[in-house]
Amino acid sequence: MAPSAITPETSPERQISVKKAAVQSRSHSSSVSSVASIKLNDGNSIPQVALGVYKAPNGQETEDAVTAALDAGYRHIDSAARYANEEACGRAIRRWLEKTGTPREDIFICSKLWDSDHGYEATFNALCTSLDKFGLDYLDLYLIHSPAEDEKKRHESWRALETAQKLGKVKSIGVSNFGAAHIENLLNNATVVPAVNQVEVHPFCQREALVELCNKHGIKIEAYSPLARGNKLEDPTIAAIAKKYNRTPAQILLNWNAARGNVVLPKSLTASRIQSNLDSFDFQLLPEDVEIINGLGSENYVTGSMHKSKD
Numbered sequence: 001m002a003p004s005a006i007t008p009e010t011s012p013e014r015q016i017s018v019k020k021a022a023v024q025s026r027s028h029s030s031s032v033s034s035v036a037s038i039k040l041n042d043g044n045s046i047p048q049v050a051l052g053v054y055k056a057p058n059g060q061e062t063e064d065a066v067t068a069a070l071d072a073g074y075r076h077i078d079s080a081a082r083y084a085n086e087e088a089c090g091r092a093i094r095r096w097l098e099k100t101g102t103p104r105e106d107i108f109i110c111s112k113l114w115d116s117d118h119g120y121e122a123t124f125n126a127l128c129t130s131l132d133k134f135g136l137d138y139l140d141l142y143l144i145h146s147p148a149e150d151e152k153k154r155h156e157s158w159r160a161l162e163t164a165q166k167l168g169k170v171k172s173i174g175v176s177n178f179g180a181a182h183i184e185n186l187l188n189n190a191t192v193v194p195a196v197n198q199v200e201v202h203p204f205c206q207r208e209a210l211v212e213l214c215n216k217h218g219i220k221i222e223a224y225s226p227l228a229r230g231n232k233l234e235d236p237t238i239a240a241i242a243k244k245y246n247r248t249p250a251q252i253l254l255n256w257n258a259a260r261g262n263v264v265l266p267k268s269l270t271a272s273r274i275q276s277n278l279d280s281f282d283f284q285l286l287p288e289d290v291e292i293i294n295g296l297g298s299e300n301y302v303t304g305s306m307h308k309s310k311d
């Protein structure tokens with residue numbers, strides 16, 4: 001895999017380190033792919049590709065998917081209290097670490113605070129519950145899942161995240177589904193600038209103003225639903241470009257997103273797709289094709305109104 005494709009030189013906030021994800025020398029497999037890491041504004045590194053596990057059940061199917069992802073070379077799992085599968089993820093992660101002798105620090109685990117747990121004390125309780133479910137001592141990233149309605153409680157939640165970071169319970173802290181107004185409001189009340197904003201971003205939902213605002217503040221965009229939930233894989237423009245590069249439409253969507261410097265979180269429970277999604281970054285789209293994809297759309301959400309934010 002050519003790491004420069006996922007962290008192209010053309011992107012201003014480029015990386016940094018590309019490490020052989022599986023640390024092959026001690027790996028169980030010789031066919032793992034490498035993943036790039038991106039530096040966050042707090043100095044920590046984040047693997048640019050994660051396995052997303054939204055709607056993955058809290059059982060064997062998810063354990064198998066997480067194991068397949070780690071075997072393939074993913075080093076980042078994106079879960080949430082709301083997904084109700086932290087236990088299955090944790091079982092797979094702990095078993096895999098033990099089996100491969102990989103140190104905990106080599107993988108990156110994210111979870112999220114659900115709306116009903118906003119508030120200072122409630123946030124701590126929710127974080128402790130998530131840690132217990134994963135069976136881990138710390139998370140690499142903990143996000144406020146959505147801004148919810150109550151501004152005061154949201155600020156309290158953020159203060160709790162800042163404290164949890166100081167205590168070492170989470171390495172990095174961030175937000176999700178925050179629009180421009182939420183980001184600006186938080187920055188006026190926060191001590192720590194969020195490391196990431198996890199929002200829906202793909203060629204049909206580009207959210208340029210929000211991305212620009214986040215870039216200005218050093219807040220990394222984590223692109224959720226980067227495959228547009230599978231709903232745009234037959235789009236004729238994407239299909240034609242996929243044919244031109246002899247790639248799948250999913251690989252074109254992921255490559256476009258990562259080349260913008262975004263973290264991408266493709267979800268799949270299918271081992272072959274988990275692998276092919278990771279193999280999306282060893283080529284570079286020509287500028288004229290990027291231009292065509294950029295013209296596809298800007299605000300076509302696939303995830304429904306709950307996660308829309310005004311930006």
Ligand SMILES: NC(=O)c1ccc[n+]([C@@H]2O[C@H](COP(=O)([O-])OP(=O)(O)OC[C@H]3O[C@@H](n4cnc5c(N)ncnc54)[C@H](OP(=O)(O)O)[C@@H]3O)[C@@H](O)[C@H]2O)c1
Pocket residue numbers: 051052053054055078079145176177198199223224225226227228229230233248250265266267268269270273274276277303307
């Ligand atoms: N913070 C938030 O509010 C939020 C909201 C939404 C998502 N997220 C995060 O982002 C992750 C990804 O988003 P998402 O789950 O909404 O959607 P997505 O990753 O855009 O799409 C997932 C869908 O695409 C299918 N798929 C995956 N790889 C494929 C491939 N190579 N070819 C064809 N189909 C493929 C999957 O099916 P199979 O599983 O059957 O392969 C699944 O139906 C989530 O899992 C979650 O971690 C966060």
